[in-house]
Amino acid sequence: MKRTIKSFVNRAGRITIAQRKAIEEFLLDFSFRSKLSFQGENSFLKHRPLYLEIGFGNGLNLVRQAEYYPGRNFIGCEIYESGIGSTLINLKNRGINNVRIAVGDALETIEYLSLKSLDGVFILFPDPWPKKRHNKRRLVNKDFLRKIGPKMKDHAKIFMTTDDRSYAQEIIEVLAEDAFFENIAGERSFAPRPSWRESTKFEERAHRLGNSIFEIIACLKN
Numbered sequence: 001m002k003r004t005i006k007s008f009v010n011r012a013g014r015i016t017i018a019q020r021k022a023i024e025e026f027l028l029d030f031s032f033r034s035k036l037s038f039q040g041e042n043s044f045l046k047h048r049p050l051y052l053e054i055g056f057g058n059g060l061n062l063v064r065q066a067e068y069y070p071g072r073n074f075i076g077c078e079i080y081e082s083g084i085g086s087t088l089i090n091l092k093n094r095g096i097n098n099v100r101i102a103v104g105d106a107l108e109t110i111e112y113l114s115l116k117s118l119d120g121v122f123i124l125f126p127d128p129w130p131k132k133r134h135n136k137r138r139l140v141n142k143d144f145l146r147k148i149g150p151k152m153k154d155h156a157k158i159f160m161t162t163d164d165r166s167y168a169q170e171i172i173e174v175l176a177e178d179a180f181f182e183n184i185a186g187e188r189s190f191a192p193r194p195s196w197r198e199s200t201k202f203e204e205r206a207h208r209l210g211n212s213i214f215e216i217i218a219c220l221k222n
């Protein structure tokens, strides 16, 4: 049987009582009922411009974007339970209803999306997998671009941020070689930080450690 390499590890991790309770009580309200809900003319996915955040962590960017842009819909993919719990608490407390959470591997969620359905994609501080032998677990690679590309509208962009220099270099290299995507900052270049992006937990960590932060924005070639 072919073993698929995952970009995450399922750690049991610590979860608070409040986070657990939020998952038990609210996750269903913020979930797709079935794989079929990814289709359907009037679904959440076709109603409004649609944005996807992969690996939203504790959801700071996802919640703020959804609050700031009530006219857009957002899908957040995550497997980290305590982050999902915190995000649900925030969504509920702020009365936000334009977010759906897809628990599990984002690559599977992407498969269910309709062609040309996404207006934008956020991947903020993806797990860096810094050891050479683990590099193959990195989410953003040629294969990933091949999967996400057809699901993006022509004007859509992927916003990627990392404080791992080797991952950043790998991404700009992959983009330079890619047949369908281009780097909007120019080949093998980094973009300025988008001012509208919420600072995330891992961005704060990068600042604390004094790490450089690399912004990469990709769009489809015309």
Ligand SMILES: C[S@@+](CC[C@H](N)C(=O)[O-])C[C@H]1O[C@@H](n2cnc3c(N)ncnc32)[C@H](O)[C@@H]1O
Pocket: 007, 008, 054, 055, 056, 057, 058, 077, 078, 079, 080, 083, 104, 105, 106, 107, 123, 124, 125, 126, 127, 128, 139, 200, 201, 202, 203
């Ligand atoms: C380093 S954390 C960054 C979290 C957040 N974006 C931030 O900036 O604080 C990366 C997150 O991506 C999630 N992740 C990694 N691969 C994923 C995948 N294939 N599908 C869904 N989530 C994934 C991990 O569970 C983890 O929470």
